[in-house]
Amino acid sequence: MSADLVPDDLWERIASLLPARPPRRHRYPGRLPADDRAALRGIVYVLRKGVSWRDVPTEQIGCSGVTAWRRLRDWTEAGVWWPRLHEVLLAELRKEGLLEMDDAAIDASHVRALKGGGHAGPSPVDRARPGSKHHLITDRHGTPLAVTLTSGNRHDVTQLMPLLDAVPPVRGLRGRPCGRPCRVFADRGYDFDKYRRLIRARGITPKIARRGNPHGSGLGKTRWVAERTFAWLHQFKRLRIRYEVRADLHLALLQLACSLICLRRLRTSF
Template sequence: MNSDLVPDDLWAHVAPLLPPCAERRHRHAGRRRIPDRIAPAGILYVLRTVVAWRDVPRQLVGCSGVTAWRRLRDWTEAGIWPRLHTALLTELRAAGLLEMDDCAVDGSHVRALKGGFHTGPSPVDRGRPGSKHHLIVDRHGTPLAVSLTGGNRHDVTQLMPLLDAIPRIPGLRGRPRHRPRRLFADRGYDFDKYRRLLRSRGITPKIARRGAPHRSGLGKTRWVVERAFAWLHQFKRLRNRYEIRADLHQGLLELACSMICLGRLRTAF
């Protein structure tokens, strides 16, 4: 296994979250189970590249692509990736690296090459099947929550579900934090109904008005979400959607967000 694919600090966060597996006794026929320490290498190799699961080089990662896909499926169904993301956000907040007073939200289209759930005719790709990544970040661009919808879903329809998806983040004295004080968004979120919904939650909306000149100054704060999408799509598997199962693509999104959070922790210490 290439240790660069699964660094020790990443494995230290993943290992406590994995469900226990029963060891196969020697009298049972068949191959021994690939250790859990090896399987994430195959998942991360696919996440960082556009290689098909069947083409994962066993000699490089230590397991076949089929084995890596099965672990991704099992761990996604067990809810490993949201818990990993929450654990890393907690460490960031404890280290003073998470600033949730100002948050920004946006959506990004990706092409869905194989279809599946949460796809739809993309309005920016001549009606071809596509999906959308919806992302909310803190003041530094740290991903707080990410979701997947069809490419024909309007950004504003996912605003409240995305806010609800922000986990309760402990790490400091007092109540866990799960709500920003100000939310920055572009003109796609310019609806008075949603401004009222945000204010009812104690969130001040900072949303650009449609038809207003492009000198509102919101871009000075909102640009971090665009940079976060650039970070997210550096994982080449996420630039297009290859997974037919929406939950597996969502799991890869959450794993990529966790990798971004881990990178912030590394550079801070």
């Protein structure tokens, strides 16, 4: 089981991004630190299974859940997951011709925040219980390009421009890196003329459904990929309900899940 959690191709991409450990003391060096790959197995185990950190099986994983949580905290603060790992995977996808950024889709999804914390607020779709929102932008195939986290009572459109700004410059081919889609597709929740003007000012064509018009605009044939990507993200059980009090750690797990989806697409392309 532990070998399947962190396969070689994932570890090879992450190992070079991890920060260097401080040198050990010569006198009273203490216990040897846990292996980084074992700590990553613990993080992925929690992400996939949705268990609490104290329930991580130490014998199978190779380190305790507390150690895995500490490495997640340290690596998040070092920027390992975002943008470094995600940029590496997006560049590989573009090199293989698997990334089509001309069309991008934007959507949001609610999750319950059981313990509250930062970026948690009364959710309008869950009887005002504490909740958070995952905001996502994908390419034409549903590949995650950027994600953000807000409280459950924030409007979807408030993250439209931050999501466009969060898309990293994607390398992988000779020439200028690609970092801006040509068209953006969104549902009626983003129907504001102010944001249409802001999008056009960046040289992007907005394809946003109009409120009050009957269904059948045809935008769903392009925008549905964002909803499918949310279904992929919710296969990681830790993301279905937010348990982390610290918003940055929940966002880190969300970003790691996006990177795993990108890696899965690279594997299935061969």
